[in-house]
Amino acid sequence: MSRIELTSSAFDDHTVIPRRYSGEGENVSPPLTWSGVPHDATELVLLCEDPDAPRATFLHWLVTGIDPGTGGVVEGQKPQGGLPWPNGFGHVGWGGPMPPPGHGPHRYFFRLYALSEPLPLHGHPDAGEVHAALKGRELASGVLVGTYQR
Numbered sequence: 001m002s003r004i005e006l007t008s009s010a011f012d013d014h015t016v017i018p019r020r021y022s023g024e025g026e027n028v029s030p031p032l033t034w035s036g037v038p039h040d041a042t043e044l045v046l047l048c049e050d051p052d053a054p055r056a057t058f059l060h061w062l063v064t065g066i067d068p069g070t071g072g073v074v075e076g077q078k079p080q081g082g083l084p085w086p087n088g089f090g091h092v093g094w095g096g097p098m099p100p101p102g103h104g105p106h107r108y109f110f111r112l113y114a115l116s117e118p119l120p121l122h123g124h125p126d127a128g129e130v131h132a133a134l135k136g137r138e139l140a141s142g143v144l145v146g147t148y149q150r
Contacts, residue, residue, distance in 0.1 A: 001138055001139065001140055001141060002036065002038060002139065002140040003036060003140060003141070003142060004034050004035070004036045004037055004112050004114060004140045004141055004142030005034060005035045005036050005142055006032065006033075006034045006110060006111075006112050006142035006143060006144045007032070007033050007034070007144060008030050008031055008032050008033070008110075008144060008146075009031050009033070010030040010031055010075070011030070011146050013144055013145055014145050014146075014147065015146065015147065016146065016147050016148065017030065017097055017108060017146035017147065017148045018030075021096050021097070022096040022097045022098060022148055023095065023096045023097060023098030024096075024098065024150065025096065027094070027095070027096040028075055028076035028094070028096075029061065029073070029075065029076055029077070029078075029093075029094035029096075030075060030146075031072065031073065031074050031075040032046075032072050032073050032110065032112075032144070033071060033072035034071060034072055034112055034142060035071060036140065036142070037068050037069075037114045037140065038114050038139045038140050040116070040139065041068040041114035041115060041116070041139050041140070042068065042115060042116060042117055042118065043064065043065050043066060043067075043068060043081075043114075043115050043118055043119070044066035044067070044068050044070070044079070044082075044112060044113065044114055044115070045062075045063070045064050045065075045066065045112070045113045045115060045119055045130075045134070046061065046062070046063045046066060046073075046079060046082070046110070046111070046112050046113075047059065047061060047062045047063075047110075047111050047127070047130055048060040048061040048094075048108055048109065048110045048111075049108070049109050049111070049127045050097070050099070050106050050107065050108055050109075051107065051109065052099070052103075052104075052105075052106040052107055053088075053099070053106070054100065054103070056126070056127075056128075057126075057127040057128065058088040058127070059087050059088045059125075059126055059127045059130070060087055060088065060094065060095050060096065060097070060108065061084075061087060061093070061094045061095065061110075062084070062085040062086075062087065062125070062130060063078055063079055063082040063083065063084050063085070064082065064083050064085065064118070064119050064121065065081055065082055065083045065118070066079040066080065066081055066082040067079070067080045067081035067082075068114060078093065085121065085124070085125065086124045088126070090124075097146075097148035098150070099148065099149060099150055100150070101150045102150070103149070103150070104149055105147045105148065105149040106147065106148055106149065107145055107146075107147055108145065108146045108147070108148060109143055109144075109145055110143065110144040110145070110146070111141060111142070111143050112141065112142045112143075113134055113137075113138050113140070113141045114138070114139045114140040114141070115134070115137045115138060115139060116137050116138075116139050117137055119133050119134065119137065120133055121133055
């Protein structure tokens with residue numbers, strides 16, 4: 001599988017996500033830029049998940065159907081052509097970091113996948129269901145990790 005370069009102008013890989021993008025701040029999605037999407041991709045899928053959540057991996061953002069010709073998304077917007085899904089908070093779209101107070105730093109994995117065919121999701125999928133649906137459809141992927149604590 002080839003690699004997509006995924007970056008943000010708001011934070012570097014494995015550094016702190018600014019409060020502005022958190023549930024404590026303005027709760028807007030961060031700007032992201034990507035490159036290296038294979039030409040034969042039919043769609044991109046973007047998700048942000050917190051594997052350090054107390055009960056299970058928490059889904060903060062899921063967008064499917066993103067136009068593979070795009071090179072990123074601006075702050076506070078959904079990617080071009082994308083369909084936002086419900087997050088772990090029960091709201092459609094971005095739900096910023098909001099780990100339990102005193103729980104230490106949590107890691108937030110922004111993952112972008114280039115797919116060979118559309119993702120078959122229904123209802124309110126959790127992170128595990130998204131990853132199961134991705135199996136066998138990935139042409140390329142990229143990851144960017146941010147941290148946040150309260």
